[in-house]
Amino acid sequence: MSTNVQSIDARSGVRRAVAQNSTAEEIAEICIAASAASARLAAADRAERSAMLRAMADRLETDREDIISAADRETALGVSRLNGELTRTTFQLRLFADVLEEGSYLEATIDTAEATAMGPRPDLRRMLVPLGAVAVFGSSNFPLAFSVPGGDTASALAAGNAVVLKVHSSHPETSQLCAKALRQGALDSGFPADVVGLVFGRDATRHLVTDPRIKAVGFTGSLTGGQAILEYIDEREDPIPFYGELSSLNPFIVTEAAARSRASEIGRGLAESMTMGGGQFCTKPGLAFVPLGPGGDALMQALRLAVASTPSFTLLNERITRDYEAGVQALKTGGIASLVGEGPDSPGGAVPAMVFEVGTDAVPDIAQECFGPVTIVVRYNSIDDLERVLQSLTGSLTASIHHADGEDASVLRLIEAVREGVGRLVFNSYPTGVAVSWAQTHGGPWPSTNTLHTSVGATSIRRFLRPMTWQSAADVFLPAELRDAYTNIPRRINGQLLSLEQARI
């Protein structure tokens, strides 16, 4: 195997060496440096870490042109989408700066000494503390927002943990440019550059996740990729948390009344959502439920037309292209699904969008994620029929329900049918496009993730923190946020959650 890391032009296939695969010794050194940087981050106050995240966002903005140009070459996602993704990424870093400043993520809790029905209780003060160095895996489909400068990195850094990134082979140069900006942002704000480290190469995975200095792993990628990492983690003496975002069908449900009243709007919207980013979103609606009958037929017609005029897509890399072609080939020849819509063919390696149709009986066989611009539409007969099929699905990040006014009872039944299997329930809208905010959940039951946490939004920070309690500690031995007189964050005191003005003892 070559020791060179190649940056591949996704459109032309032209390759260029940009780095060397990391050796075991290099990875160990990077983890040691990350561990030392973690201690520095953990010892800093929240304002300092917050300033670092803002400085990192600023540096990414400064280098925007170079980053976008490299990312477009390596991923073919287009400069418009990539500019949006970088904006999302800097927004994300700044949101975590806000989260730090607001400070309630610490869950600061004080029980003063008092007599209870259980006997005397000592003074107990709890808050969340960082874990230490964290490993993050870059994802193919979001070279910015879920890779080197992405949500896992931003939340781990905010929590006070340095990050070692395993660079995705689809965008090494983009990763280098982003790491340079993040490391410069760290230096700008008085932290060591090693709060962010990079490792390269397939062999790096095992060395990284079995390194004793690594205390948690964040991953966004395929089910098989996630399972391989989990097996390496199992080799460790100490189990560490693995936060994997893996595989999701994202059922997309249209009621009969919705199909009747908004057939073309929903058909066009579904076409747009399933092909967004070349259908390479983890929230792509991969399994749609459309009623039989005239409303559903009209929706299918709109979907078919929209897909027919959707230009073909250069997918992220050769493996994804190959898997997409194999996946749609299997659907075409499997005898279960009918190809009912297809985008224009195009020269070169670009692939057309496709829509398949099946009956409800086909669902158990057909229900698996196929990355790329394809969706399978399940035509259902009745709400009973639909309910039964929905209950048979495995977990997803999202489910979407398109309904009309005046059918609350049916919608409540559909919610009940999908609720236990999803992390986000979308109404009369589309699952793609995951806002970075306080209330977001990007995480759901297996196999969509293996965690009880979101990987997007403010609360994703909880993944990289653990609780710690100080018992009968003098003020000088407490973290600032747990001292009597501290007033800058909401705290719970003797069971009462107090806002800023009230939170002083």
Add this chain to the structure above:
Amino acid sequence: MSTNVQSIDARSGVRRAVAQNSTAEEIAEICIAASAASARLAAADRAERSAMLRAMADRLETDREDIISAADRETALGVSRLNGELTRTTFQLRLFADVLEEGSYLEATIDTAEATAMGPRPDLRRMLVPLGAVAVFGSSNFPLAFSVPGGDTASALAAGNAVVLKVHSSHPETSQLCAKALRQGALDSGFPADVVGLVFGRDATRHLVTDPRIKAVGFTGSLTGGQAILEYIDEREDPIPFYGELSSLNPFIVTEAAARSRASEIGRGLAESMTMGGGQFCTKPGLAFVPLGPGGDALMQALRLAVASTPSFTLLNERITRDYEAGVQALKTGGIASLVGEGPDSPGGAVPAMVFEVGTDAVPDIAQECFGPVTIVVRYNSIDDLERVLQSLTGSLTASIHHADGEDASVLRLIEAVREGVGRLVFNSYPTGVAVSWAQTHGGPWPSTNTLHTSVGATSIRRFLRPMTWQSAADVFLPAELRDAYTNIPRRINGQLLSLEQARI
């Protein structure tokens, strides 16, 4: 293997059949019933579940005499300790009723639709929702507070999940009596009795944790027991969270100045703490650090005297007694540790308390948990010496530091040396006795636990919840707590955490 489940008198060894080992079919049926009961719990409002927890506590009080009598016979822990433990248990159930009523554990978060730097954000509303049926393993050492009616059960029920308990073989009759009370409490408050189910027998473990209806597992026990359960969980297609509280040395550190000023107080206190409950507490100080020199010598003398007058203990069961005897025998004959204190011998199966002494160089070899009334004292030379040894320890639930006034700098060094490895830092006090409260942390780095959560106190409820977000949902499709006009809980609205009066949109 006999199908009988035996209740064994811990003092006399007399056995009596009280149940049958559960068959695979029975376990599957119990899990199905628990799954249905979970749906009922999840659909109930918080006030109803809170009333159930209080009714369960009341029923345990009603049956107190029978429960204590069975528990004392099965565990030999003594009626005084067991009465205290039942009081703790009912207190715990009522604390979770308070946690439900207060409602901030839901982390209700609302982001209203608005324009952001990332583009338009839809209305997003997040809260935590229950997982479904949960398996809990009874522990040998706390037949009440960590078993059928214990913290795992209370927090899982509070969160809205039914519980299937694997009964510990050391106290089946106590378990049956407790389950009867809990099930009656459920019925009293309009819930099905099956919110609590029991399974018996060694083979039940695998059937239980691989059952598809089980969504999480709580366990307090040995490292080997926990690892066995983890292997069974690995057989599942869908990984589920395992919350294991396993093995902890609980370093107990005495500074030179503390030893000089409070030698006999600390010596006596350590003797009491290490022998509490027969030394069968997960927070037992199993490794003490006492300075060489006159202060430390005086402390050792006080410890030795206190242990010499501590009556011997009937341990929880034959296996624990055997392991204790083997453990102290290995220390006696290993050539590393010196036996420096011992309780009086007694007839029958009771075992004496013991104190061993080693130098700091012995620590890597000697540092493993030995269940029962034994502690190992490490005599150290200097704070440098101490710091180095502390940094080499594996994770613990607690560390305790006894210090004097005016030595803040040394104490801060010691805190730094242990901080990364513990969940609770205790000052000038003892680690045994874990208050059930809002700020408690009973959980620490591996091998003390494998989780980033506490298993005791209000926040342990988070283990049995996952986040879910509703996007652009009409009020009627939202849980009550996320509707615009709801005002009974603190909520975060557009990033601001609001107390009750403010939390209305």
